[in-house]
Amino acid sequence: MTSPGPTGPTFAGEPPATPRHRILDTARVLFYRRGVTNVGINEIIAESGVAKATLYAHFATKDELILEFMRQGDARWIAWLDERVRALAPEARARPLAVFDALAEWFALPFFRGCLLGNVGTELADPQHPAQALLADHKERVRALLEGWLAEADAPNPSALASQFLLLIEGATAVARMTRDPNAAQQAQAVARALLGGEKG
Numbered sequence: 001m002t003s004p005g006p007t008g009p010t011f012a013g014e015p016p017a018t019p020r021h022r023i024l025d026t027a028r029v030l031f032y033r034r035g036v037t038n039v040g041i042n043e044i045i046a047e048s049g050v051a052k053a054t055l056y057a058h059f060a061t062k063d064e065l066i067l068e069f070m071r072q073g074d075a076r077w078i079a080w081l082d083e084r085v086r087a088l089a090p091e092a093r094a095r096p097l098a099v100f101d102a103l104a105e106w107f108a109l110p111f112f113r114g115c116l117l118g119n120v121g122t123e124l125a126d127p128q129h130p131a132q133a134l135l136a137d138h139k140e141r142v143r144a145l146l147e148g149w150l151a152e153a154d155a156p157n158p159s160a161l162a163s164q165f166l167l168l169i170e171g172a173t174a175v176a177r178m179t180r181d182p183n184a185a186q187q188a189q190a191v192a193r194a195l196l197g198g199e200k201g
Contacts, residue, residue: 019048019050019054019058020058022048022049022050023044023048023050023054023055023058023059023065024065024068024069024072025048026044026047026048027039027044027048027065027066027069028069028072028073030043030044030047031066031069031116031120032073032111032113032116032119033111033113035119035123036066036069036119036120036123036124037123037124041055041062041065044065063130066120066124066131067130067131067134069120070116070117070120070131070134070135070138071134073116073117074117074134074137074138074141077116077117077138077142078138078141078142078145081099081102081142081145082145084102084105085098085099085102085149088101088102089101092149092152092153093152093153093154094153095149095152095153096146096149096150096153096155096161096165096192096196097189097192097193097196099146099149099165099169099192100168100172100185100186100188100189100192101185101189103169103172103173103176103185103188104182104183104185104186105182107172107173107176107181107182107184107185108182112176112177113177114173114174114176114177115170115173117134117135117138118135118170118173120135121135139166142166142169143162143163143166144162146161146162146165146166147159147161147162150162150165155196161195161196164192164195165192165195168188168191168192169188171184171188172184172185172187172188175187
């Protein structure tokens with residue numbers, strides 16, 4: 001089981017709170033809430049309760065910590081989305097549209113601040129920064145997950161539809177972050193339903 005959202009409290013079943021986990025959990029909360037450029041290493045050290053030498057033993061630079069934060073964020077979000085969609089839609093044919101029901105739950109969470117990896121990609125916008133490659137890989141993993149659900153639902157041209165669904169997810173996430181309105185997910189779902197030919201999920 002996961003926490004009530006992909007960027008919420010630590011997942012149940014994770015290893016005990018070692019210094020490395022405390023560093024990453026602290027960074028996850030602070031980075032997601034305020035952005036990676038607005039949080040310094042000294043604040044992470046103070047909040048996590050580890051010594052400076054301990055942090056640097058695990059992460060030689062702030063960039064190393066940011067990249068690991070992104071890798072974990074990717075794994076968390078993909079696992080959460082897969083779990084929630086399957087729980088919301090036990091039947092394969094309903095899963096493509098259930099994606100947007102899962103998003104509505106995420107958007108309604110009090111700590112929702114948009115896409116974790118997308119936020120970092122915006123802050124670290126240099127195309128050569130390794131964060132950009134991680135962001136691109138994350139989006140492709142989401143697209144592949146969507147394509148799998150669409151194929152299982154016997155949707156026509158699942159690859160093209162997956163790319164369109166990904167655009168809807170990106171747009172809904174941006175609007176929900178801006179407006180604090182989880183209904184962005186339902187609006188995107190209505191467009192997705194039209195793309196599927198009006199099929200009811």
